[in-house]
Amino acid sequence: MTPRDALEHLWMLAHPHDSAATHQAAFDTVDIEGDDPGLPSVFRIGTLAAASIGAAGLAAARLHRLRGGPEQRVGIDVRRALAAFRSERYLSVDGGAPFELRHPVTGYFETRDDRWIQLHANFAHHLHGILRVLGCGERRDDVAHAIRTHWDGAALDEALAQAGLCAALVRTPREWAALEQAQAVASLPLLEIERIGDGDDGAPLPRHGARPLDGVRVLDLTRIIAGPVAGRVLAHHGADVLLVNGPHLPNIAPLVIDNGRGKRSATLDLREAQDRAQLHALVRDADVFLQGYRPGALAAHGFAPEMLARERPGIVCVSICAYSHRGPWRERRGFDSLVQSASGIVWAESVAAAHGGVMPATEADASTGASVCKPFDALRPLPCQALDHATGYLAAYGAMVALARRAQEGGSWHVRVSLAQTGRWLQTMGTLAQGQRVPDVCAQDLADCFEEMDTPFGRVRAVASAERLERTPAFYARPSVPIGTDAPHWAARSGPREAG
Template sequence: MTPRDALDHLWMLAHPDDGAAAAALDLVDIDGDDPGLPSVFRVGTLASAAIGAAGLAAARLHALRGGPDQRVAIDVRRALAAFRSERYLSVDGGAPFELRHPVTGYFETRDGRWIQLHANFAHHLHGILRVLGCGESRDEVARAIRNDWDGAALDAALAEAGLCAALVRTPREWAAHEQARAVAGLPLFEIERIGDADLDARDALRTAGARPLDGLRVLDLTRIIAGPVAGRTLAHHGADVLLINGPHLPNIAPLVIDNGRGKRSATLDLRDEAGRAQLHALVREADVFVQGYRPGALAAHGFSPEALARERPGIVCVSICAYSHRGPWRERRGFDSLVQSASGIVWSESVASSLSSSSSSSSQHAPFTSPRPLPCQALDHATGYLAAFAAMTALARRAKEGGSWHVRVSLAQTGRWLQTMGTLDDGQRAPEVSAADVADCMEEMATPFGRVRAVAPAERLELTPAFYARPCVPIGTDAPRWTS
């Protein structure tokens, strides 16, 4: 599959049997191909297609508002830089940030399997240590796992405790898993009409705008990468994006900086009535509601998509999760790297790496000496751009036919699509790409954190270029209200 094939596929999934929409693909230029990073997977194809679809959707929204048609350009190299934006981030010229706790990573189990732990948040780390019954150094954790735990048993025990881990499975193991079968029964993304709403004369898309999303209001209830990338994408096409965090919830500082560009940031505590009331007030004037909590978590506080559609007819709700809203793992906590491990992606990369180096483990379970993930958080970034693309598609449908809409995406659905693209035999021979190699993809901005150097938007719109109108700010800088 080429980048062009992938973009065409995405666009027509969202616009089936729509000749006018299909014609818009003639306005897209794609340059480059895989492998742009050392991987057997077509990560560049995934990146350019997801970002290109979002860019083209923004261009079509601008045309819907009376603007002229415009060309959209995507370069695979720039798209891959955007997929590694957190890796290239720097503040005041400092070195890139370390995003991982030492206990986050891969550990060999007693039965020769590998398990990945995710311990970047303190409560996840302490929960893992309680299950293992050991100290918090990496050596102590490795010793406890190697001596006391078989892989599948530890995977199940940590999941039962509500913690974040994944057994490194083979693609065949994953395909036979009930959760994989549930994911396979879903489309790559869903855009579902969930309520009636008349065409609204107040809809910003019914008036001219200098930028594609001028005048549109987005509530962003997300953290880490996938959801924040969706909100950031809507921001760099002109939306007023208000990030809402719980004051008690942990964050990862570099990701707040990278993915907070273009957004305002407020806090509301949804555990108390006053916080919920403030969010309801914001919802009544919002166009898009993006959330990245586990399925059902916000519904328990009264913010299900159906409830939001009743409260604000015409809203576009976007739900992002790890393993999809179907199957036995629908409420399981997960991150990009864990989905890679569970679904066979890490296995495939690891086996290819082992074969190329002519080394292997004697274990019957793992024919490699150490696991190897994708060279970027590709599932996170792709899912974020797909969420933004689908949200803009739903906004266009709202402007044409009314209605309230629900968009669903997940890391597992995105990972499945990547796996269906096929692999590259020599993909891991591609050279590593440093920050110096992508210097022309970077931009700088003065922020409360200092002078931030980060990857610029990768999609290039001929007439309405993507840019960040606001710098990133610390969590809770702004009041939880809309600007006039």
């Protein structure tokens, strides 16, 4: 599958009723440069990056055309797309070194039955919960000894999941495919765009904005990477994005800086009735409600998509989660790296590394005489958080497609994506037999992909927007700011809105 093949698949998936001629007219406006492998991986992550970013750019261009703007070309370069997929790796403040984002206990550990399990302990409450389950000290060596001595892999995976903690057994693709959760994911499309409310034919886009999303208000209730990337994409196409965090919820400072570009930032505590009322007030004037909580988590507070559609007809709700909204793992906590481990992606990369960077033809060929589940001595994930970034761009893409449908048909809409669905799509693209043998890319190789901006954190160097729109180039109108800098209120809209 080439980047263009993947982009065309994404466009047709979200526009199933368009004619072949209409599809072709959209495709003819897109220029794509480059191909895989762009980073050392057996997976087609360059294709994933170019397609997801390109689809978001094409959707933005289409929205601008719907509101009276001119036709324009959209360009995407695989090299720049992959730089965007590693944006947190290249972030620098005041010329300092890149940030270390992982706690020492986050990583892979050998189990008593010669399996591997990955722990995710970047948040203090997750770390302390893992240590309680293991009954050990907090040094990495303490954790490794406890797991190697007392725990089989599957048992520990289940115990940590039951405790609401973040971990994943490293499975083969075949093991993953046999699980009920994998089958649930396989039953879903890559992204869902569902109409959840009728009425409100008077919720069109503003007319004649200078940028595709000028005047569009986005509530961003997300943290870490996937959801914040989605909000950041909407911001760099002109949306007014208000990030709303709970004051008690943990964040990772470099990710706040990288993914907060273009956004304002407020705090509301949804455990408090007054703050819930304030969020409801914001919803009533919002166009997009973007959230990354586990499925059903916001419903108890009155913010389920169907509730929001009744409260604010015409709203576009976007839901992002780890393992999808179906199956026994739908409420399981997860991150990009854990989904890679659970679904066989890490296993495939690790096997290829153990075979000199060449991917064996089958799982059976990967066995070195030991357990097929551990035919390697070291673990190797993807060279970037590809599932996070792609899911973020797909969420933004879905939001813009839904806004276009709202402008044309009315109604309220719900967009759903997950890391596991994105991972499955990546796996269906096939592998590159010698993909790991290409050289890695460092920041010095990407100097033309960076931009700098003065922020409250200092002088920030970060990866610039990867998609190129001929007439409405993507950019960040605001610097990133510390969590809670702004009041939880909308700024005044600029320019007239189209009458219903």
